[in-house]
Amino acid sequence: MSVKPPPLFDLSAKIAVVSGAASGLGKAAAGALAAHGATVVMLDRNEAGLAATAEEIAAAGGRAVGRLHDTSDVEAARRLFAWVDTEFGRVDFLANIAGDGVMADPLAITPEQIRRVLENLVVGRFAHCREAASRMFRQGGGSIVNIGSIGGVTSLGRGHIAYAMAMGAVAQMTRELSTEWAARGVRVNAILPAQVMNPGLEQRIAADPALGEKFLSGIPRGRLGTPADIQGLIVLLASDASSWMTGTLIPLDGGNLAMNAGGTIGPSTTGDVT
Secondary structure (H helix, E strand, O other), X not given: OOOOOOOOOOOOOOEEEEEOXXXXXXXXXXXXXXXXXXXXXXXXXXXXXXXXXXXXXXXXXXXXXXXXXXXOOHHHHHHHHHHHHHHHOOOOEEEEOOOOOOOEOOOOOOHHHHHHHHHHHHHHHHHHHHHHHHHHHHHOOEEEEEEOOXXXXXXXXXXXXXXXXXXXXXXXXXXXXXXXXXXXXXXXEEEEEOOEOOHHHHHHHHHOHHHHHHHHXXXXXXXXXXXXXXXXXHHHHHOHHHOOOOOOEEEEOOOOOOOOOOOOOOOOOOOOOX
C-alpha cells in the first residue's frame, strides 16, 4: 500500500515568528503563513495594527497572537524567545521584516543616524536570528528569512546611504549565517524587494509623481509591488518544499535587477521571431 506524502506547503505543525506584522509585507506574510496552517507570533510596535491583523487571521480560521515588540532591542529579543519557549516550546520559522531607515544626504547624515539604522536593520535582526537559531538547533532544524532590498546589492541614490549600507550588511549576514548553520539544519535566506506600495511610498509618489515614473521605468513587469506579492515566496521558504535552499538572495522586483540600465521595456524592436 502506498503512503501519500505530506503536502509540500503544509505548515500546520510549525510555529512562525513574524516581525512587522501590523502592516505591509509583514501583515501579508503573517496571513499567508496562517492560511497554510502555521501558528504565527506577530511582532510590531503598532498595537492597533497587530490587533487588526490578528482579527483578520482569526476570521479566516487561522491562529495568531500579537506581541508589542521593538526589533532593534537585543534584550527584547531574548525576552521574546524565552516567552516563545514557555508558550509553544519551539520555533520553526523566523521572518525578519520590520525595520526603519533614514533618508539623508551623505554629506549631512550624522553618525548617530547611521548607528540607529544599523542597530535597527542589522544588529537587532542578528539578535533575533541568533535567538531563533539556538532553538532550531535543539529541535533539529528551521528556517530564517531576512527581508533585504535591491538597494542592498545595487545603489539607489536619493539619500539612501544609511539604508543601503544596512541592507548590504543584511545580505552578507544572510550568506554568512547560512554557511555557519546549514550543517546544523538551519536555513537562512533573504528576500530583496524593489518598490512595494505602502502608505509611506504612496505619500512620496503623491508629492513627486516623477518618482513613481522613475520606479516604473526600471520594472519590466510594468507595476510596483504590493504586499501580497511576498505571500507565495514566504510560504515556500517556511515550508519543507525549500529544504535545499539556503544562502540565497531572492529578488522580488518585477525584473528590476535583471534589466540593464540601458534596456528598453516592451516588445523587441527587431520584429517578431517566427
